[in-house]
Amino acid sequence: xxxxxxxxxxxxxLEVVILGATCGALGVWLLxxxxxxxxxxxxxxxxxxxxxxxxVGAPLLLGAAGGVLVAAALIALAARDxxxxxxxxxxxxxxxxxxxxxxxxxxxxxxxxxxxxxFGDLLGTSTSDLxxxxxxxxxxxxxxxxxxxxxxxxVFDPVAAPSLGVRPGRVDLALLILLALAVxxxxxxxxxxxVLALIVAPAAAAIRLGRTVGAQITxxxxxxxxxxxxxxxxxxxxxxxxxxxxxxxxxxxxLIAALxxxxxxxxxxxxxxxxxxxxx
Amino acid sequence: MxxxxxxxxxxxxxxxxxxxxxxxxxxxxxxxFTATGGQAVAVLGPNGGGKTTLFRALLGELxxxxxxxxxxxxxxxxxxxxxxxxxxxxSALDVALMGAYGRTPWFRRITAGDRAAARAALERVDxxxxxxxxxxxxSGGQRQxxxxxxxxxxxxxVLLLDEPFAGVDRTSEEAIMGIxxxxxxxxxxxxxxxHDVEQARGWDRVLCxxxxxxxxxxxxxxxxxxxxxxxxxxxxVMLDCGHRAVAxxxxxx
Amino acid sequence: MRTVFDKLGLVRWLTDPLAIPFxxxxxxxxxxxxxxxxLLGTWVVLRRLAFFAHAAGTATFPGLVVAGxxxxxxxxxxLGAGLGFAGLLARMTRRGTTSAxxxxxxxxxxxxxxxxILASDVYESGTAVDRLLFGTLLGLGDGDIALAAAAAxxxxxxxxxxxxxxxxxxxxxxxxxxxGVRAARGDRLLLALLALTVVAVLPAxxxxxxxxxxxxxxxTARLLTGALAPLLAGAVALAxxxxxxxxxxxxxxDLPPGPxxxxxxxxxxxxxxxxxSKRQTVS
Numbered sequence: 001x002x003x004x005x006x007x008x009x010x011x012x013x014l015e016v017v018i019l020g021a022t023c024g025a026l027g028v029w030l031l032x033x034x035x036x037x038x039x040x041x042x043x044x045x046x047x048x049x050x051x052x053x054x055x056v057g058a059p060l061l062l063g064a065a066g067g068v069l070v071a072a073a074l075i076a077l078a079a080r081d082x083x084x085x086x087x088x089x090x091x092x093x094x095x096x097x098x099x100x101x102x103x104x105x106x107x108x109x110x111x112x113x114x115x116x117x118x119f120g121d122l123l124g125t126s127t128s129d130l131x132x133x134x135x136x137x138x139x140x141x142x143x144x145x146x147x148x149x150x151x152x153x154x155v156f157d158p159v160a161a162p163s164l165g166v167r168p169g170r171v172d173l174a175l176l177i178l179l180a181l182a183v184x185x186x187x188x189x190x191x192x193x194x195v196l197a198l199i200v201a202p203a204a205a206a207i208r209l210g211r212t213v214g215a216q217i218t219x220x221x222x223x224x225x226x227x228x229x230x231x232x233x234x235x236x237x238x239x240x241x242x243x244x245x246x247x248x249x250x251x252x253x254x255l256i257a258a259l260x261x262x263x264x265x266x267x268x269x270x271x272x273x274x275x276x277x278x279x280x
Numbered sequence: 281m282x283x284x285x286x287x288x289x290x291x292x293x294x295x296x297x298x299x300x301x302x303x304x305x306x307x308x309x310x311x312x313f314t315a316t317g318g319q320a321v322a323v324l325g326p327n328g329g330g331k332t333t334l335f336r337a338l339l340g341e342l343x344x345x346x347x348x349x350x351x352x353x354x355x356x357x358x359x360x361x362x363x364x365x366x367x368x369x370x371s372a373l374d375v376a377l378m379g380a381y382g383r384t385p386w387f388r389r390i391t392a393g394d395r396a397a398a399r400a401a402l403e404r405v406d407x408x409x410x411x412x413x414x415x416x417x418x419s420g421g422q423r424q425x426x427x428x429x430x431x432x433x434x435x436x437x438v439l440l441l442d443e444p445f446a447g448v449d450r451t452s453e454e455a456i457m458g459i460x461x462x463x464x465x466x467x468x469x470x471x472x473x474x475h476d477v478e479q480a481r482g483w484d485r486v487l488c489x490x491x492x493x494x495x496x497x498x499x500x501x502x503x504x505x506x507x508x509x510x511x512x513x514x515x516x517v518m519l520d521c522g523h524r525a526v527a528x529x530x531x532x533x
Numbered sequence: 534m535r536t537v538f539d540k541l542g543l544v545r546w547l548t549d550p551l552a553i554p555f556x557x558x559x560x561x562x563x564x565x566x567x568x569x570x571x572l573l574g575t576w577v578v579l580r581r582l583a584f585f586a587h588a589a590g591t592a593t594f595p596g597l598v599v600a601g602x603x604x605x606x607x608x609x610x611x612l613g614a615g616l617g618f619a620g621l622l623a624r625m626t627r628r629g630t631t632s633a634x635x636x637x638x639x640x641x642x643x644x645x646x647x648x649x650i651l652a653s654d655v656y657e658s659g660t661a662v663d664r665l666l667f668g669t670l671l672g673l674g675d676g677d678i679a680l681a682a683a684a685a686x687x688x689x690x691x692x693x694x695x696x697x698x699x700x701x702x703x704x705x706x707x708x709x710x711x712x713g714v715r716a717a718r719g720d721r722l723l724l725a726l727l728a729l730t731v732v733a734v735l736p737a738x739x740x741x742x743x744x745x746x747x748x749x750x751x752x753t754a755r756l757l758t759g760a761l762a763p764l765l766a767g768a769v770a771l772a773x774x775x776x777x778x779x780x781x782x783x784x785x786x787d788l789p790p791g792p793x794x795x796x797x798x799x800x801x802x803x804x805x806x807x808x809x810s811k812r813q814t815v816s
Contacts (some may be wrong), residue, residue, distance in 0.1 A: 032368060036638035037584045081806060084578060084755045091583035092752050092802050095744040099795020102667055102742075106788055115662065119649050146386045153378055156415075157364040160427075162341055163357035164434070165382030193741075194649075197642035204635050211414075212369050240654040247646035254639060258631075 008123055009236060012189070015125040015133050016228030016246055019186045020198055022137040024224025025144055026182050027203030028217045029175055032155045036200055037087065038075075038176060041094045043183050043195045045071030047101025050117045050192065055104065060117075061132055064184040071097055072180055120191030120243030122232065129188060136185035140178050144217070147174060152213060190243045197247035198224055205257035227253050290437035290469055291316045292338065296347035299337040306345060308333040309492040315485060317437070317467040320460065322480035322499070325489035326512055331473040334489065335440045338471070353437025353469075356430070360442050361423035366416030372426045373411040376401050379433025394433065401429035405459055421452020428459060438469045445474065477503065550784040558678060559670045559737070559790070563776035565681035566734050566746055571769030572688040573730045574751030575761075576723060578768075580703050583748050584634075585724075588641040589731045590743025592618035594648035597665045597740060602656045608680050611732045618644065619728060668739035668791035670783055677736045684733035691726055692765065695719050700761065737776075738791035745779075745791060746772055749798035756805050775801060 030039055049067015053060050074097065078089035105114040116124075144151075150171045153161040158168040179199075186195045202223035203216075210216030230253075231246030238245075297311040308330035315321050323331050336342040338349055339357055356379070379401070380394035402408050405425035407418075415423060424444055431439050444460075445453050464470055464484075472483065480486050481499045488494040488502065488511040495507040550556045577586050596614025600607040618640055625636040652662045664672065698719035727747075734746050754767030779794030786793070 031632070031635050032365075034632060034634045036634040040584075040638060040641070078806075081756075081810075083809075084752050085581055087581045088578050088583050088748065088752045088755070091587065091744055091748045092799065095587075095742060095749055095795050096799020096802070099742055099745060099792040099799065102792035103786075103788055103796055106663065106667065106792065107786065115653075118666075119653075149378075149381045149384070149386070149390075152370065152374070153381055155365060156368050156370060156375070156378070157359055159363055160357050160359040163339055163355070163440075164378055164430075193645050194642060196638055197646060200635060200638040200642065204631060204639060207369075210369065212371070212374075216369065238654075240650050244646040244649035244653075247642055248650065251639060251643045251646065 008125075009232070011125045011127065011130055012122045012242065013229065013232055015130055015189055016122055016232050017225045018130075018133045018137045019182075019189060020202065020224030020226070020228035020246075020250075021221040022133075022140050022224070023182050023186055023195070023198040024202035024206070024220035024222070024227075025217045026140055026175075026178055027199040027201075027224075028206060028213070028220045029144070029151050029155070030179060030199060031203045031207060032213075033172070033175065035175070035179070036196075037090065039179055039183075039199050040196050041075055041090050042068060042071055042176075042180060043187065043192055045075065045094045045097035046183070046187065047098050047117065047192050048104060049101075050187065051101045051104045051114070054113050054117060059128075060188045061129070061184065064187050068180045068184055072176065116191070118191050118193050119241060120187075120189050120194055122189045122242040122246070125189060133185045133189075136181050140182055143174070143178055147171065148213075151175070190246060194243045194247040197250050198227065201247075201250035201254040202227055205254040208257050208261045223253050223257075224250070290353035290467065292352075292438055292469055292471070293350040294338075294347070295350075297334075297337060297349060298345040298347055299333055299342050300345050301333075301342070307491075308337070308489065311347070311487075311489070311493045313485075313487055313493070313496040315469050315471070317469060318464055319485055320464045320470040320472060320483040321485040321487055322483040323471055323473045323487045323489060324475075324477065324480050324511060325494075328491075329511070330489040330491055332442070335442065335471070335473065338438075338440060351438055354435065355438045355440065356434040356436030358424075358427045358431050358439060358441045358444060360446055361420055361427060362447065364415070364423075364427075368416070370415050371412050372402060372407060372415055372418065372422075372429075373398055375415050375426050376411075376429045376433050379430040379435075382434065397435075398429070398433050401432035402426070404432060404462075405429045406455060419449065419452065421448040421456065424448055424452065424456060425459065428456070436468070439463065439471070441470065441472045443473055443475070445476065445479070477508065546785065547781060550781060555671055555673070556780065556784060558673050559780055560777065562673050562678050562681045562737055563780055563790075564773055565678065565685045566737060567750075567773035567776050568769055569681065569684035569688040569730045570734055570746035571750055571772040572692045572765055573727055574747045574749075574772065575754070575765050575768045576692075576699055576703075577727065577747055578751040578755050580699070580723070582727070583744065584637055586727060586731065586747050587744050588637045589615050589618055589728060590735065590740050590747075591641050592644040593732065593735060594665060594740045595644055595651055597735070598648050598651045598656065598662075601661075606676065607736070608676070608732050611735055612728065614644070615728045615731055619724060663789065664739070666739045666741045666791075667789035668735075668737050668742065670780065670790055673736055677733075680733045684730050687726060687729060691722065695722060696761070699723060738794060739789065742791035742795050745795040745798050746776065749795070749802055750775055753798070753802045753805050756802070756809050771798075771801065 030036065046064055046067030049063045049070065050060060053063020074093045075090050078093040079086035081089045105117065150166045153164050153166040154168040154171040161168045183195055186198060190198060203220045205223055206216045206220035210219045227250035228246050231249030232242060234249060235242045235245035292315045294311050294313050298306050298309045300306045311334060323334065325331050333342065335357065337344055338351060339355060376398040377390055377394065379398065380390050384390055399408065399411065402411050405428055407422060407425055410418060410422065415426060418426065444456055448456065460470055474480060481503060483499065485497065486499045486502045487496045488507055490511045494510045495502045551560060577583060593611035593614045596610040597607055600610035621640055622636050625631045626633045702719060730747065731743050734743055738745050750771035751768035753771050754764050757767060758764050775794055775798045778797045779790050782797065783790040783793040
């Protein structure tokens with residue numbers, strides 16, 4: 001294809017394929033453990049870190065890492081407050097952090113790069129970004145392999161997991177650390193707001209199609225990479241925003257999966273939300 | 281997996297145990313009992329009476345406030361099936377294999393021996409033909425049997441069973457009774473939390489809990505009307521001229 | 534003498550902006566929204582609907598983007614997008630094949646991605662995007678104020694009429710029907726009212742920061758009291774105070790109001806959380 005000849009696009013393509021595969025695989029576990037809100041929160045709450053990095057001219061990866069660390073610490077602190085419950089406490093923290101990031105970015109004497117931070121800049125991928133994405137992706141992949149059994153036991157039955165030699169609290173924490181790594185790697189390309197698409201959509205599609213956890217993870221990684229590829233090619237052909245095109249491609253793949261495999265109604269063991277209770 | 285290994289000096293000794301959740305009020309007080317290999321102990325009591333607290337203290341997940349717990353041999357916990365995630369894509373064999381997780385380091389694959397043990401355990405609970413079936417697609421009784429198979433793969437000397445007959449059909453109930461009798465005969469210790477007073481009469485010992493230990497001993501001597509009233513309070517209904525008592529439970533879903 | 538001047542300066546910092554017509558309108562809108570968002574926010578906090586409220590706000594983004602080019606009134610377009618979100622969410626979760634958590638995440642990112650492409654590539658809305666995402670002081674028209682008033686009125690009436698139902702269902706969803714409470718109808722009304730309130734607060738705080746008025750003040754009030762009446766009153770009062778503070782800050786620093794209110798609200802929450810947790814450990 002014509003567009004593949006540009007070095008800019010080649011780097012962007014490689015980056016988005018790596019990110020898609022990493023986020024997709026991780027997403028399967030995050031969805032099984034019902035951690036979508038945590039994924040969104042972490043991505044949003046790191047905005048001040050990104051903005052500060054952009055303002056002082058530091059590498060965005062550094063800002064993202066700092067932002068995630070602070071955000072995770074604040075979220076963990078807030079989630080321990082029993083008076084309002086973790087969901088609300090996390091909501092407050094994320095709103096505040098996001099607002100702070102926007103205040104910093106929108107102050108008038110500051111170069112307006114907010115759009116780029118929110119919606120990503122895939123075409124700005126540098127070789128060092130690629131190396132970082134590769135390293136972080138490999139870390140996440142290896143950790144998922146090593147923790148496969150612990151994750152399985154934790155999702156299946158957190159109450160009985162300790163009697164099998166698995167500590168659900170630690171497993172949860174480890175998964176959230178992996179999430180932070182993936183978000184740090186992906187945020188520059190896909191943006192603060194759109195990272196979630198690559199984490200949720202391929203995994204949700206794979207969970208419909210795969211019959212075993214292993215199959216779901218492999219499938220999600222493949223679908224994530226495919227979404228990155230299709231989205232970026234479409235964005236180059238149609239001249240649309242790259243990050244948003246990748247996100248829409250991932251969601252389109254999910255939609256196709258949902259149509260192909262409508263799925264049987266399943267009993268779920270988890271706590272039902274108001275929305276779930278209402279429609280059932 | 282061998283019966284001989286399980287029989288070798290397995291047992292549970294609980295002395296003056298009290299336990300609580302965090303800084304909250306004491307959830308369970310003054311529990312003292314001893315169960316030796318080959319004994320099946322029914323743990324009776326109302327909801328909130330301390331059955332789960334006792335199990336968690338035995339499993340070491342809850343620090344004893346006072347007293348001590350001594351367990352000889354390895355322990356396994358068989359949870360209620362509705363607690364597990366039914367939409368999670370694991371097969372019956374996968375669940376049985378979880379019994380080998382504790383002895384498999386994270387960098388190793390599960391050994392062929394453990395795979396064989398998992399198949400044998402499924403065979404033993406009469407579900408060899410359903411090994412590939414998704415756990416959530418099995419019936420309540422079949423799921424309960426798979427969870428018992430998992431405890432067999434753990435090769436536990438002491439099994440803690442949490443309401444193994446709740447939501448289980450008649451056929452499965454008989455099958456589970458048979459399996460448990462077999463385990464008892466191998467010299468394992470079974471602690472069976474249950475609501476069913478009639479069924480409790482069939483086991484070797486009965487432990488009645490209502491916040492504190494009400495009684496412990498052989499069912500014939502222990503399950504007197506006074507003890508049952510002490511255990512269940514007002515929720516008791518006398519039948520058959522006071523010879524038999526039935527506990528009425530208020531289940532909350 | 535200096536302190537007098539300082540005080541005078543502070544007073545003028547506070548009062549000067551309020552002499553300007555567009556700030557007066559913004560103030561009026563904020564106070565009305567504080568009533569709606571404070572009351573509804575209490576229920577959001579008690580029923581743990583924070584993710585839903587945030588996602589419903591975000592989901593209005595594509596509606597807001599197309600409102601201008603398509604010649605629709607922004608609240609209508611936003612309401613359409615918000616209702617579309619709620620409808621799709623209900624459809625996706627009805628059969629139990631997708632959890633509400635995952636479905637919310639999917640729809641939220643879908644709306645953001647769609648809105649981004651519509652804004653940057655189809656209609657090239659440019660700088661207007663910041664306004665849609667983070668709110669504005671200047672653009673508040675009479676229609677926005679009328680909508681805020683309607684939302685406030687609806688919230689007051691609904692809380693008076695349905696408060697008991699919502700409390701009973703929130704306390705014990707399974708047991709509520711046995712108490713003679715029409716739980717499902719009450720819940721549907723709560724979600725519908727939430728959608729209306731989300732649309733009403735959009736112009737002031739933007740699609741991404743709906744929670745600043747809908748979640749943060751009520752959560753802060755929840756730290757201080759467990760009783761319903763003071764909770765409702767406290768949430769409204771905090772929303773009004775934080776909204777006012779945010780407006781002034783936004784005016785002086787030339788910021789959109791959404792992030793300014795968010796920072797003030799978060800600061801107040803943090804202070805209250807620290808102060809009240811100290812009090813708890815002492816007592």
